[in-house]
Amino acid sequence: MSQAEVRVSPRFLVSELRLIAVRRRNQVGLAALAAVPVVLAVAMKVATPDGRDGGRGPDFFAQILGNGFFVALAALGVELGLFLPIAIAMLAGDAVAGEAAQGTLRYLLTVPVGRTRLLAIKYAGIVLGAFVAPLVVAVSGLIAGLLLFGGGDVTTLSGTSIGLGTALLRLLAVCLYLGVCLAALGAVGLFLSTLTEQPMGATIALTMLTVASFVLGQVPQLDWLHPYLLTRHWQDFGELLRDPVSWRALWPGLLSAGGYITVFLPAAWARFAGRDVTS
Structure with missing residues (x-):
């Protein structure tokens, strides 16, 4: 096999994704993420809700009893504050440091796998996790909500009604936005x-950086930083x-995410490219 064929071979990416999928801690983490909406739906079924989610985002809790579709949105709002960031932090923190801790990083770089390609593969795995x-x-x-509360047409935040099929496409768009x-x-990470x-x-x-960002975002005196x-x-x-969907309102979030990616991926490459790998 030629060197060019080695460079374009997808086997390293497939191997990395398989490794991420079979790691027990990642499986347990996904199970924990999936369990929270179920617990939330059961709690809403057996208790009287107070209609508050404790965040600054839209209130979906008040609508759960009328339509189980909103369990998915409420769960995303709840887990976005801590559980989803922790899941990504575990995945990202393990990307390079995990290989170094296990003594396999030096071996990977002699396969041969260039440092740029190694970082690209590692980040591809992180991105996959961010969307999954x-x-x-x-x-x-969605499953827990529809089973416990039923479905039907969904009332939007604008007060209009859309069909469940359209609402499911909106939910998919929500997941894609949060994935970015x-x-x-x-x-x-x-x-x-x-x-x-x-x-x-x-x-x-x-x-800690994520929690600090949430906390600082609640301090009015730091509005210049927000x-x-x-x-x-x-x-x-x-x-x-x-x-209708306010697409313009989503651009700041997408541009902010793109800015962080643009800054920190090159920073990771600059740090890793000049790093003396000893393990």
């Missing part, structure tokens, strides 16, 4: 993963439940 995670939450919430936001978080040989350290650092915060526009996914 909200889909798992949405599907779990989480992919930006993954880019930051990949950079942190190149700074250490301890994956837990990178995971904790990224989780547009630059990583999590500033995550809750804007509610705009997809308006009729």
Whole structure:
């Protein structure tokens, strides 16, 4: 096989995705993400809701009893505050630092696999996780909600009614939007993963950064900083439940995510390209 064929071979990517899929901690993490909407739906079924979600995003809790479709949206809003970022932090923190901790990073670079290609494959796995995670939450919430509360036409945040099929397409768009936001978080995590040989350290650092971004976003005195915060526009996914959809309102979130990706992927490459790999 020629060197050119080695470079374009998808086997390394397939191997990385398979490794991510079979890791027990990733499977447990996805199971935990899927369990939260079920717990939420059961709790709403047996208790009287107070109609509050504790966040600054749209309130979907008040509509759950009338239509189980909203369990998926409420669960996404709840998990976006901590559980989804932790899932991506675990995946991103393990990308490079995990290989170093296991002593396999040096071996990978002698396969031969260039450092740029290695980072690209690692980030591809993170991006896949960023899109799969909200889909798992949405599907779990949708199934639990429809089973416990039924379905039917969905009332948008604008007060109009749309069919369930259209609402499902809107839900898919919500997951894609959140996937882009989480992919930006993954880019930051990949950079942190190149700074250490301890994956837990990178995971904790990224989780703390996410929590700090949420907290700072609630401080009015720091309104000058708010547009630059990583999590500033995550809750804007509610705009997809308006009729008509305010696409312009989604652009700031997409541009913010693109900005973080543009900054931190090259930073990760610059750090990793000049790093002395000893393990």
